[in-house]
Amino acid sequence: MVDKHGKDDIVVVLGSPSAESAEVYARTVTEGDPSWVGPLAGISLGLPVFHILESEMKDQIDAKVYKEQVSIMESVLETDEIIQAMKNVRESVSV
Amino acid sequence: MDHPVIRGVRFFMAHTPGLVRHGSKPDREIARDPEVWESIKSHLRSFDDVVGYAPHQVLLGNRTPESLAELDQPWYENVAREAPRNGPHGELVSEEEFYGLLKAGDDFDLLWLDEEFAERSRELLVKHPRVPAADLEKIVGVPPSQIEEMLDDSEKGAKPLQLRDGSTIGLIQHGLLEDPSLAPDILLENLAVKATGTMALRLVMDDFSIAPDQLQYIIGSGEEAIGDRYNRGGGNLAKTVAEAAGCIEATGSDVKAFCCAPVHAMVVAGSLATSGVFPEIAVIGGCSLAKLGMKFGGHLAKDIPVMEDILVGFAVLMGPDDGVSPRLRLDSIGRHTVGAGSVQQAIIEALVQKPLENMGLSFTDIDKYSTEMHNPEITDTAGSGNVPRTNYRLIAAIAAARGDIPAGNDARDEFVAMHGMMGFSPTQGHVASAVPYLAHALDSLRSGESKYTMFLAKGSLFLGRMTHLSDGESFVLEANPAAR
Numbered sequence: 001m002v003d004k005h006g007k008d009d010i011v012v013v014l015g016s017p018s019a020e021s022a023e024v025y026a027r028t029v030t031e032g033d034p035s036w037v038g039p040l041a042g043i044s045l046g047l048p049v050f051h052i053l054e055s056e057m058k059d060q061i062d063a064k065v066y067k068e069q070v071s072i073m074e075s076v077l078e079t080d081e082i083i084q085a086m087k088n089v090r091e092s093v094s095v
Numbered sequence: 096m097d098h099p100v101i102r103g104v105r106f107f108m109a110h111t112p113g114l115v116r117h118g119s120k121p122d123r124e125i126a127r128d129p130e131v132w133e134s135i136k137s138h139l140r141s142f143d144d145v146v147g148y149a150p151h152q153v154l155l156g157n158r159t160p161e162s163l164a165e166l167d168q169p170w171y172e173n174v175a176r177e178a179p180r181n182g183p184h185g186e187l188v189s190e191e192e193f194y195g196l197l198k199a200g201d202d203f204d205l206l207w208l209d210e211e212f213a214e215r216s217r218e219l220l221v222k223h224p225r226v227p228a229a230d231l232e233k234i235v236g237v238p239p240s241q242i243e244e245m246l247d248d249s250e251k252g253a254k255p256l257q258l259r260d261g262s263t264i265g266l267i268q269h270g271l272l273e274d275p276s277l278a279p280d281i282l283l284e285n286l287a288v289k290a291t292g293t294m295a296l297r298l299v300m301d302d303f304s305i306a307p308d309q310l311q312y313i314i315g316s317g318e319e320a321i322g323d324r325y326n327r328g329g330g331n332l333a334k335t336v337a338e339a340a341g342c343i344e345a346t347g348s349d350v351k352a353f354c355c356a357p358v359h360a361m362v363v364a365g366s367l368a369t370s371g372v373f374p375e376i377a378v379i380g381g382c383s384l385a386k387l388g389m390k391f392g393g394h395l396a397k398d399i400p401v402m403e404d405i406l407v408g409f410a411v412l413m414g415p416d417d418g419v420s421p422r423l424r425l426d427s428i429g430r431h432t433v434g435a436g437s438v439q440q441a442i443i444e445a446l447v448q449k450p451l452e453n454m455g456l457s458f459t460d461i462d463k464y465s466t467e468m469h470n471p472e473i474t475d476t477a478g479s480g481n482v483p484r485t486n487y488r489l490i491a492a493i494a495a496a497r498g499d500i501p502a503g504n505d506a507r508d509e510f511v512a513m514h515g516m517m518g519f520s521p522t523q524g525h526v527a528s529a530v531p532y533l534a535h536a537l538d539s540l541r542s543g544e545s546k547y548t549m550f551l552a553k554g555s556l557f558l559g560r561m562t563h564l565s566d567g568e569s570f571v572l573e574a575n576p577a578a579r
Contacts, residue, residue, distance in 0.1 A: 017479070
C-alpha cells in the first residue's frame with residue numbers, strides 16, 4: 001500500500017486486543033517488525049499509527065457510530081494500558 | 096418440543112513435539128531459515144512436562160477448570176510430577192505411540208516408519224486397550240536405507256518425520272507429485288485428523304457402552320481439507336473415522352463452519368436424533384495439525400516453552416431424550432445471522448441475549464458460559480490477549496446493559512469469576528471453541544451442581560477471503576428435568 005499510495009496519505013488504525021500486541025503492530029508499521037519474522041522485518045515505514053480506543057481517533061468518529069461499534073470494547077479491554085503502549089511507541093520512534 | 100441429549104464426550108490428546116516443525120508457521124519459517132528448527136527444538140517440552148501441565152489435566156478431567164484460578168502462573172513452571180496421562184474425560188499419548196497410530200490409519204502406504212521405531216511403537220500400543228489387533232498389524236516399518244534413499248531424492252518431495260530430539264524415524268510422501276492437494280503436509284494433517292478422531296470415538300463408545308454397530312450417523316466438524324485437486328476440501332472425515340472405528344452400520348458427513356463447526360454440528364446432530372432420522376449419532380472433530388507451533392515466535396522471544404505441541408480429537412455421543420443425560424435445548428439456539436453484522440456487541444446479543452430472552456432466562460441463570468477456551472498462557476504471551484476473559488467481559492457488559500447485573504468493573508469481575516473460567520484448550524481453532532468444557536458441564540449438570548450451561552462459538556469466515564462476515568452459534572445445555 002505504501003508503494004502504491006506513498007506514506008503521506010496513510011494513517012494506520014489498530015484494533016488489537018492487548019497492550020503488547022498493539023505495541024508489536026505499532027512498531028511493525030513504524031520502525032519495522034520487532035519479531036523479525038514477518039514481511040516488514042527490517043523495513044522502516046514510519047507511518048503514523050493510532051489505536052481505535054485512543055482519543056485521537058475517537059474524537060473524529062460520529063459518537064453514535066462509535067457507541068454502537070466500539071464503545072463496549074472500551075469496558076472490556078485494558079484500554080489504559082493500550083493507550084499508554086501506543087504513546088510509548090510514538091515517543092520512542094518519533095513519527 | 097422434544098430435545099436431544101448429550102450422553103457423553105471424550106478427548107484424545109497426543110503430544111507431538113516432533114510434528115511442530117510441520118505446523119504451518121514453523122514450516123514456512125524453517126524453510127526460510129533452517130536454524131529456526133534448532134531454536135524451536137530447544138524449547139520443546141518433555142512428555143512428563145506435558146502430562147503434568149495443569150490445563151491438560153483439566154481436559155483429561157483430573158482437575159476442574161475452576162481450580163486453575165487458584166494455581167500460580169506461569170503454569171508451565173508449576174507442573175505436577177507423576178500426574179496421570181489418563182482421566183475420566185480422556186487420555187494423552189506420547190509421540191512414539193502417536194506415530195504408530197498414524198501408520199495404523201495409513202491405508203495408502205504414504206507414511207513410512209523406520210522398522211526399529213515401528214516395532215517400538217507397536218510394543219507401546221500393544222498395551223493400549225483401544226487399539227485393536229488389526230491396527231497393530233498395520234504398524235510395520237521399512238529398512239532405514241529405504242527412508243534415506245527416498246529423502247535424498249529431492250524430486251520425490253517426501254518430508255522427514257522426526258522425534259522431539261530431531262532424530263528421523265520416518266517420512267511422509269506425496270500422494271501424487273503434481274497435485275498440491277495431496278502434498279505431504281496435507282496428507283500428514285489428514286492422517287493426524289483421522290487418528291485423533293478415531294481414538295476419540297473409540298474412547299467415547301467404550302466409556303458409554305455403545306457398540307460400534309449401534310451408531311447410525313457420524314458428523315465431522317474439523318477444519319481439515321480432505322480431497323484431491325479436483326475436489327479440494329471435499330471431506331467426509333466422518334465416514335473415514337466411522338470405518339476406522341468399526342462403525343459398520345454408520346454413514347456420515349462433515350459440517351464445515353471454521354471454529355464454529357462443532358456447535359453447528361451438535362445442533363444438526365441433535366435435530367437428527369430428536370426427529371428419529373438417526374437416533375444414535377456422534378459428532379467428532381479431529382486435530383488441527385496446521386496450528387502446531389503457530390505462536391512459536393512469541394514464545395521464543397520470551398524464552399518460554401513452545402506450548403502448541405498437542406493435537407486433540409474429540410467425540411460427542413448424542414441421542415433422543417433418555418430422561419437422564421443433559422438436554423440440548425433446541426429452543427435455545429443462538430444464531431449469528433447474515434444481517435447481524437460483525438461488531439462484537441451484535442454477535443454477543445445474537446448468541447447470548449436473544450436465546451436467553453426466548454427461554455425467559457436472565458444472564459445470571461446460566462451457571463457457566465463456555466466460549467472460546469484458549470489457554471491465556473499460550474495466547475497472551477504471544478500478543479493475542481486473554482481470549483476467554485475478553486469474551487466473558489463482553490457477556491458481562493451486555494448483561495449490565497440489560498440490567499441483569501449492576502454496572503461497573505466490580506460487578507463485571509464478579510460475574511466473570513462466577514460464570515466464566517480460565518481457558519485451558521491446548522490448541523486454537525474448532526477444538527478450542529466451546530467444546531473443551533463439555534465433559535465438565537455434563538458432570539456438573541448430572542450431579543445437580545448446575546442447571547444451565549451455555550456454549551457459544553464464533554468463526555472467522557473472513558479468513559477464506561470470500562466474505563467479510565464472522566459466524567457464531569450457541570446452545571444451552573440443561574440438567575435433564577426428569578432426573579432432577
